[in-house]
Amino acid sequence: MNSRAKDNLIVALDVDSAIRALDLFAELRDVAGMFKIGSQLFTAAGPDVVRQIISQGGRIFLDLKFHDIPNTVAGAVLSSAAMTGVQLVNVHALGGKAMLEAAVQAISAGVPMGADRPRLLAVTILTSMDQKTMKEVGINGAPKLRVVKLAQLAKKVGVDGVVASVQEGRAIRKACGREFLIVTPGVRPKDSEVESKSEDQSRKATPTEAIRAGADFLVVGRPIIAAADPRAAAQAIVEEIAVAK
Ligand code: C5P
Numbered sequence: 001m002n003s004r005a006k007d008n009l010i011v012a013l014d015v016d017s018a019i020r021a022l023d024l025f026a027e028l029r030d031v032a033g034m035f036k037i038g039s040q041l042f043t044a045a046g047p048d049v050v051r052q053i054i055s056q057g058g059r060i061f062l063d064l065k066f067h068d069i070p071n072t073v074a075g076a077v078l079s080s081a082a083m084t085g086v087q088l089v090n091v092h093a094l095g096g097k098a099m100l101e102a103a104v105q106a107i108s109a110g111v112p113m114g115a116d117r118p119r120l121l122a123v124t125i126l127t128s129m130d131q132k133t134m135k136e137v138g139i140n141g142a143p144k145l146r147v148v149k150l151a152q153l154a155k156k157v158g159v160d161g162v163v164a165s166v167q168e169g170r171a172i173r174k175a176c177g178r179e180f181l182i183v184t185p186g187v188r189p190k191d192s193e194v195e196s197k198s199e200d201q202s203r204k205a206t207p208t209e210a211i212r213a214g215a216d217f218l219v220v221g222r223p224i225i226a227a228a229d230p231r232a233a234a235q236a237i238v239e240e241i242a243v244a245k
Pocket of ligand 1: 124125127185187201219220221223
């Protein structure tokens with residue numbers, strides 16, 4: 001990875017209002033390379049908050065994890081790509097090959113003339129799931145095997161990369177090559193304050209482990225946004241990334 005360490009950090013703006021999101025963006029914009037808007041903020045504040053952050057120079061990962069019939073997903077991806085300045089958009093790989101193909105077509109079709117298209121990511125298996133919870137929903141086998149198979153399917157149909165846990169990073173790199181993007185949530189610095197609070201991430205790792213496993217981007221939410229000093233928490237992660245690279 002040749003980019004600056006801060007470019008590898010994506011802060012998850014998992015908050016419930018545009019005001020709170022814009023405050024966090026203002027506080028963190030020079031210590032993180034990208035900001036993730038997921039279903040919580042998007043449902044509460046709508047596409048306006050995406051446009052506001054982009055108009056202030058922010059880079060956005062629109063994390064809406066589309067999972068529906070191909071035609072509906074194509075429409076949703078098209079609308080996401082039409083928001084100029086969105087860098088990353090994602091869908092669930094478990095939606096299947098036809099759905100992924102529809103998303104790949106739509107990601108280019110939705111971009112206004114002359115603009116760069118966003119990169120399309122596929123979520124493999126949520127990082128909150130482990131072998132037991134996967135089995136409960138009928139997905140058998142080791143998480144790593146399932147994740148690599150889903151990553152290979154996504155790559156085959158032209159998806160640019162995956163969202164996966166650090167544990168699967170190396171295996172995905174090996175199976176899908178250097179150019180395939182790997183975005184890893186479930187990142188927890190060693191001394192993170194959130195460890196003692198509500199914790200739902202099952203497959204988690206430190207920033208150093210994420211970089212060493214080949215991640216291009218680390219998505220970090222609560223260890224930054226729920227910290228007493230979010231800016232200091234983000235800076236500490238960026239410093240750890242810089243050392244690990
Ligand atoms: O607060 P925390 O650091 O756990 O936030 C992780 C973020 O990454 C959340 O916004 C969550 O929706 C997202 N995410 C994830 N696992 C995936 C895909 C996205 O945790 N597989």
